[in-house]
Amino acid sequence: MSKSLIFKDRNKLSPYYIPKRLPHREQQINMLLSIYGRMLENIWETYPRFIEVIGPAGTGKTCTTIRFGELISEKARREGINLQHVYMNCKVDGTTRYVLYSNLVRKVTPKISTKSLSPEEMLKQLIDYLKFEEIFLLVTFDEIDYFVQISPREHIVYDITRIPEMQPGAPIPVIGGIFIARSIKWHDYLESGERSTLGRGIIEFPRYTSKQIRDILADRVEEAFQPNTVLDETLDLISDLTASPPVNGDVRVGLELLYYSGILAENMGSSKVTPEHIRKVYSGINPTITAEDILSLDKDSRLILLALVRGLRASRAAYISLRDLRKFYNVVCEEYHVKPVEDFEERVQDLIYRGIVDMKSLLEVGVSGAALVDLERFLNNLLKQLEQIE
DSSP, X not given: OOOOSSBXXXXXXXXXXXXXXXXXXXXXXXXXXXXXXXXXXXXXXXXOXXXXXXXXXXXXXXXXXXXXXXXXXXXXXXXXXXXXXXXXXXXXXXXXXXXHHHHHHHHHOSSOOOTTOOHXXXXXXXXXHHHHHTOEEXXXXXXXXXXXXXXXXXXXXXXXXXXXXXXXXXXXXXXEEEEEESSGGGGGGSOHHHHHHHOSOEEEOOOOOHHHHHHHHHHHHHHHBOTTOBOHHHHHHHHHHHHSTTTTTOHHHHHHHHHHHHHHHHHTTOSSBOHHHHHHHHHTOOOSSOHXXXXXXXXXXXXXXXXXXXXXXXXXXXXXXXXXXXXXXXXXXXXXXOOXXXXXXXXXXXXXXXXXXXXXXXXXXXXXXXXXXXXXXXXXXXXXXXXXXX
């Protein structure tokens, strides 16, 4: 394969890539370090601290928390302390206590079998293991607002914040928990006791401004593109588009615009990524649904979304009924040779909770976050790639 004239390392534009430097999030990292870093001074005598990281989509909450986890673990190691930061995404790692805690234990150690344990027993065995091995643990629960909406009876906040009460008077090797959400509205789904033990430790992540977005994208351009490939005017345009409605500062969208504009420039034989490439990519989408959103779904939910897109295109309406959606879904399942899921309505509700699907009424749903043609093409290509892998 010949060397790309545009890209140096396109993986640096992935939403899953965590850069070493996070422009305009130094304050949030320092706040986290000031809270948990001081606990290292007398680690066995500290009590867990529970912090909320709050901000709209695409404001760097996940990147910042994961990077902080790396920094606090390195700091602990230099002081002779074995500290693990474990990142849990509640959309991916489980929407029940049992599955979530099982995955938490698995990420910490393979030495504990969770097959016959209750959620409470998993936590107890995990704490016993940490104490025996002299390992300290800090856990981040991302998408906690999604979890409490879809599983309101699974009181994980109660479990986690009351870990010290499992062994009263004894030192606890869990130094804290970080809960990431888009707003504090998730408190509405908590019981009063949970809200009380959670406390009010909140670190806010405001939307990025156009200038801040430009700084972030400039860093990524240096890592991802060949030198002098992306024009200054191109960065200016992406930054302005990303900072304005409907994107509203979601830097993930800015990264996707950079990526797909680079692909377009490459396919057109251009040696530069120009503002015109940005305009062509942006005109085809209303980018409030990102590739990351789609990739976080399992195959059955993607098929339901594909069925919804086809149903909306066929009806030329803003919404279709659940009954019509089910018909299109059955056709899509036949096309992809899979059996329709039994929990169809629950999966539609999940897509609504994720913000991918809009609900007009209890019986009508639609999609407003992306152009239907582009979304259908993306889903079709994704499903074909998955078929090849499987």
